[in-house]
Amino acid sequence: MEIINSELQKKAVEYLVSKDSVFKRFASKIQPPVWSFTGNYFIELVESIVSQQLSVKAADTIFGRLKDITSDSELTAEVLVQMDGQKMRDAGLSWSKVSYLKNIAEYTLVSDKVFEKFPQMSNEEIIKELTKIKGIGSWTAEMFLIFTMGRVDVFSYGDLGLRRAIQRWYGFKMEPTLNELEEIVEKWEPYRSIASRYLWKSLDL
Numbered sequence: 001m002e003i004i005n006s007e008l009q010k011k012a013v014e015y016l017v018s019k020d021s022v023f024k025r026f027a028s029k030i031q032p033p034v035w036s037f038t039g040n041y042f043i044e045l046v047e048s049i050v051s052q053q054l055s056v057k058a059a060d061t062i063f064g065r066l067k068d069i070t071s072d073s074e075l076t077a078e079v080l081v082q083m084d085g086q087k088m089r090d091a092g093l094s095w096s097k098v099s100y101l102k103n104i105a106e107y108t109l110v111s112d113k114v115f116e117k118f119p120q121m122s123n124e125e126i127i128k129e130l131t132k133i134k135g136i137g138s139w140t141a142e143m144f145l146i147f148t149m150g151r152v153d154v155f156s157y158g159d160l161g162l163r164r165a166i167q168r169w170y171g172f173k174m175e176p177t178l179n180e181l182e183e184i185v186e187k188w189e190p191y192r193s194i195a196s197r198y199l200w201k202s203l204d205l
Helices: 006-019 021-027 041-051 056-069 077-082 085-090 095-120 123-130 138-148 160-169 178-188 192-202
Strands: none
Touching: 006 021, 006 178, 006 192, 021 160, 021 192, 041 056, 041 095, 041 138, 056 085, 077 095, 085 095, 095 123, 123 138, 138 192, 160 178, 160 192, 178 192
C-alpha cells in the first residue's frame, strides 16, 4: 500500500490541479507539506488524545510532562497503564483524558498484535478497530490514518478546519452541506489526504 512521500505528493498535486481549478488556485500559494511517520502507533495515539482541543504548544507541554513522570523509563503501554492517575492529572490532563489514555494502554497490551496487521488492513477496518477504544472517535482514527500511517486517500468530513477551508475557497456563504462537500471531495480521489493537508495550510493564507 502506498505511503505518502515527496514524489507521490508531487504526482498527486499534478493530478489534483488537473481535476479542480479551485484547488489549483490556492495550492499554488502553498509550500508543499512535509510528511514524517514514526511508526510508533501507541505513542501517536497517546499524542492525539493529549492534543485534542488544545493548541500545539499546550499539547507539547503536557506531553512533555507526561514523559517526565516516567523518570528514566520510556513511555510505553506497560508504563502508562501503571501510571498514577493524579500525577497525570497534575501534568495538565483532564480526568476524561486520563481515562482515555489508560484505555489506549490497556488496548495496546491486550491487542498489540492488531497493530502489526494495520499495514495490511483497509482504512475502514482500521477505523472500526480504533473506535473500539473508548475515547477514540472517527475523527481521531482518520487523523491517525493520515498523519501516522500516511494513507493517501482519507478525508474527514467531521473536521471543522477542512469544512471552513472549503467554505472559504469554494465560495459558500454558509457552511457546505454533506452533499455539497461530497461533490467537491470526490474529485480528489485517490489523493484526498494530500488535498486535506493543502486545505489545512490554506487557512493560514
